[in-house]
Amino acid sequence: MNKTIRRASVFCLLLVLALLVRVTWVQAYQGQALADNENNRRNLIGQYENPLGNIIVGGEAITGSVKTDGKDFGYKRTYVNGPLYAPLTGYSSQAFGTSMLEGVYKKILNGSDDRLKTVMDMLTNKRAAPGNVLTTVDKDVQTAAYEALQGKQGAAVAIDPATGEILAIVNNPSFDPGSIAGANDKQAWEKLIEDKGKALENVALRKPQAPGSTFKLVTLAAAIENGLVTNLDTPTGTPDPYTIPGTRTQLPSEAGSAACNNVSARTALRLSCNNVFAELAHKLGQDKMRAMAEKLGFNSEISTPVTARPGSKYPTQKMSVDQVAQTGIGQFDVQATPLQMAMVTAAIENGGKLVAPHSVSEVTDGNGNVLESLKDPKSEQVMKEKTASMLQDAMRTVATEGGGKPAQVTGAEVGGKTGTAQRGVNNSLPPLAWFTSYGKLGGKQIAVAVVIENSDTDRSEIGGGKLAAPIAQKMMAAWLKK
Known part of the structure; x- marks a missing residue:
């Protein structure tokens, strides 16, 4: 064999060896990664090759599957009362x-989760029969909020305080x-993503906004825990009118001129006196305010198991004294979702x-x-x-x-807090109307939070007690009166 042919043969042999090494690498080490790649269309086709498992509310499936005429996809997802349960x-x-x-439990619902595989499925590498997801949502509470x-335009969340079970997640x-x-x-x-996709926004879980006066519950909790308030009926000594610390700006209260002068903590919460809660936050300071907020879930990523991202926020950056005071009334950079409240x-x-x-569940x-x-679930004494x-x-x-009178449920113990939060440059947008409440009757309990972003109500009439409290009342009644 002459020298040229020998060199060509060696070169071809090296090419063959390189090809074999590459094939072995792909099959042995990269095969599973390629198979699982989200851009692998075979996975998408396999996902809809058979009927999907179901999401269940109160023992009834709120999802289904229907046969398609397409050549790639054998089945398509269907929904019962789709708009009612879409946030869930x-x-x-x-x-x-x-x-x-649908995303969190995609592999359970399409049968690709390894926990679903039988021995025969593993031997044949066949997709397993799909599983189901049982929810904690109560149909009556969900329907009451939706209607x-x-x-x-707004959202609502209801929780059973004793179990942590979410009874309703509703957006409109x-x-x-x-x-x-x-x-x-x-x-x-x-069509859905028009108008910035408002219909696709999960306001209940994933849109933190200024909570306004509902956050005064956090401020009062911090004040009691740190000994600033020891008796609800003792005058606080806070003047009205009140000047925000570090400024010459007077802070008004919705109750009117001088109505909140030297009132007790109980009266301050009832009248939603900004001066009292701004002063409490000022006296507590940023660290103690943040510590109380964080115990309650602020600045954390909450999984329901849908992740509430971005999470609710109490400022962690260094604030001036006037900014700390404003956080006491749920303004400045404080943000919360209905889930958080x-x-x-x-x-x-x-x-x-x-x-x-x-x-x-x-x-x-x-x-x-x-x-x-x-x-x-995990629990903590906060x-x-x-x-x-x-x-x-x-x-x-x-x-x-x-202002929480519209939330009363006959025969039940009800407690609440109204909230109205300014938003937009120079308050250019309609304020947010908030209401959060609890109700208990005959061994049952419920906690609710509602936010109204927009309504056809005149701006001067926008308030948590008028707009959001009646919605909370219907949700609480649907659960407590079962």
Whole structure:
């Protein structure tokens, strides 16, 4: 063999060896990663090759699957009362992916989770029968909130304080996830994302906003825990009119001129006196205010198991004295979701113990065998029982004598807190109307938070007691009167 042929043969042999090494590498080491890659269309086709498992509310499936005529996808996701449950289920779309519970439990619902596989499935590498997701949501509370929010833009959350079970997650406007479930629903999708996608926003879980005076519950909790308030009926000594510390700006209260002068903590909560709570925050200081807020869930990523991202916020950057005072009334950079404010009230109602909120109780295989249980969630004593009792007492006064009267449920103990939060440059946008409350009757309890972003009400009439409290009342009644 001459020299040229020998060199060519060696070169070809090296090419073959390189190819074999590459194939071995891809199959042995990268095969699974490539198979699991989200851009692998075979996975998407496999996901909808068979009917999906279901998301269940109160023992009834609120999802389903229907046979399609498409050559790639055998089945398409369907929804029962889609707009009612959309903030809970999210969507499972052949074109646009998944969200909310559909996304969190995608592998359970499409049968690709390893926990679902039988021995035969493993031997044949076959996709297993899908599992189901059982939720904690109560149909009656969910429906009451959804119907009460019609004609308004806003959101509501309800929690059982003793168990942490989320009883309702509602947004308005909402959308029908079935309208975007197919592979050719681009027009429906584009319609949804118009107007900055408000229908797709999960305001209840994922849109922190200024909580306004509902945050005064956190301020009062911090004041009681740190000994600034020891008796609800002792005058606080805070003047009205009141000048914000470090400024020459007077801070008005909705109760009117001098109505909040030297009032007690109970009266301050009932009248929502800004001067009292700004002064309490000023005296407490940023660190103690933040510590109380963080115990209640602020500055944390909350998983329901849908992640509430971005989370509710109490400022961590160094603030000036006037800014700290403003946080005491739920302004400056304080932000909260309805979920967060429902957690605050749930902890107060539950004797100071905060139970981790969750919207799923169990995940099962197709035969009902439990794969994952959330029935024993984490809990933490975030304030003294005495503090919680004093807060309940003050909140009852708001509901019986103050702006929370529209939240009263016949025969039940109800406590609440109204809130109106300014927003926009120079208050250019309609204020947010908030209400958070608890109710208990006959061994049952519920904590609720409602925010109204926009309504057809005149700006001068926008307030948590008028707009949000009636919605909370309907939610509480739906649970307590069962």
